[in-house]
Amino acid sequence: MAKRFSIIVIPEGGSKVSSFHLRSGFVKFAICCSLVVVGLSAFFAYKYFNFKIDYAELQRLRVSTIEQHQTLLSLTADLKEVHQQMDDLAESEARVRQLADLESLPEDVPVAIGGIQELEVNDDVDEIQRQINKLQVAIELRRQSQEGVRNLLNDQVSLSRATPKGWPTKGWLTSYFGMRKSPFTGRRVMHEGLDIAANTGTPVTATADGIVSRVKYSPDYGKMVIIDHGYGYRTIFAHNSKVLVKAGQRIKRGDVISQVGNTGRSTGSHLHYELRLNGVPIDPRKTL
Template identity: 35%
Template sequence: MGKDSYTVLIVPKKSSNVKRLHISGKLLKGLVGVFAFSVLASAYLLYDYVSVKSQVWQVKELLEENETQKGQLQAFSNKVSTLENQMVKLRKFDAKLRVITNLEQPKSMEPYVGVGGPDERKLLDYGQRRNVIVQQMHSDLDNLSVEAAVQEESFSELMEFLEDKKSMLASTPSVWPVRGWVTSNFGKRLSPFTGKYKNHDGMDVATRTGTPIVAPADGRVTYVGVESGYGKLLVIDHGYGLATRYGHNSKIFVKIGQKVKRGDKLAAVGSTGRSTGPHLHYEVRVNGVPVNPRNYILN
């Protein structure tokens, strides 16, 4: 045997026959090399498996986190959209109040919110889209903040005006004095008594006898009595040149000089005076001149 050979003795447990296995040095080295390579390869594969599995878990966690963030972004975007819609409603309400109060309109907010064009976010990947969406929401919030500040200033101006005009508004006959059917409006009409056209200085509201008549605004009673054509007549002075007249009453519950508030019971519907049936003849006068009562009624 050469110097580079090795002998392996195999001694069976139940036999005395000894077997000899001769292995050359080169073969032994080869076997050791293969074994070492197998161990290293197995270790590498195990490490790679653990590493890949860890990355899979990380990717899974990132996907779940992205889904959560997408949901949060969508919810936040919906809230911003809701706030924008509420601001639109507030602007419309503000504009209506300014028409009623004859105040100038506030500075327009169109430069802050008027944008358009194609949605470039569709051309971006999710990460880029998320950044764009976040930036857009920050921009929308900045716009809403500016608009809210302008709206707050506008409402403050309206509040100050309304406080100053509170007494005048309370003295404006803006509600119906009685509920019923309008049988004759203000203006020219065919007289039921003469058959000729004649100017009607008020508005007739037909309803049952005894139906309560209420004050359409704050004021003071200046006349209670019977007058030709009107029958039992009641007159209220509301100040600011405004007065209201109530004709054909069956009963009157207030006295001259008495102060009344909007909604107070004044009289009961009747058919006294020149009348074809139970109704209220209602007039509004400005500085003594009859005007259309509908111009003041809001409800």
């Protein structure tokens, strides 16, 4: 490489030509400086644009974080609301059990959802998830408990409908349940039902839901109807003039089953009404 460089400046119009002489070391130094300046400029430009992109991303993330926070707050409020509703449900179920006179709750079914703390705004998603899981368990327990209540109530309703109650016909009592002197033999015998005097043809009604188990004629009881009510209850209607039901027929309390009469061993038109519990005659007067 040459040791010196010359730069000659030739102006137009014949003015004097000037020339500059540069040492080769200086030229090399100038070239290096230029390269460094260009490199640094490119580097900072690159950094600047990257920063612009990151900043936009940061702004977007900030907005998203605020939105997520709002969502968490809203979820927290919803969970509190669900807690309250579960507590209300538990309270109302306790009242139903009290009204229905059912046994108290099984021990594994909490009356209220214990063990769930109040949620704080800063609780994280994991904590909310845990609370939701607890609620799911509590809801399942509550559902099972309420199903139990429903079954128990259904049983009670069935038992109530199957328990004989009220008068089987319109009339007046002429003979009570218990030992009495037989109008036929004069000896003291057990009278296993009530005698209700009424005109022949007066309707006789079932005193509870059940199934007609027998319709037959007996020399003593005349035209008789026996109804099975389940739960050990049976009712017997004797001395009818007419029977209006058939064996196997399902009937409801209040259904007309026969008409009062004087058939069998009877001294006048009346209904002989018997109530048996597990085969043993009991006094129907308490049920009228």
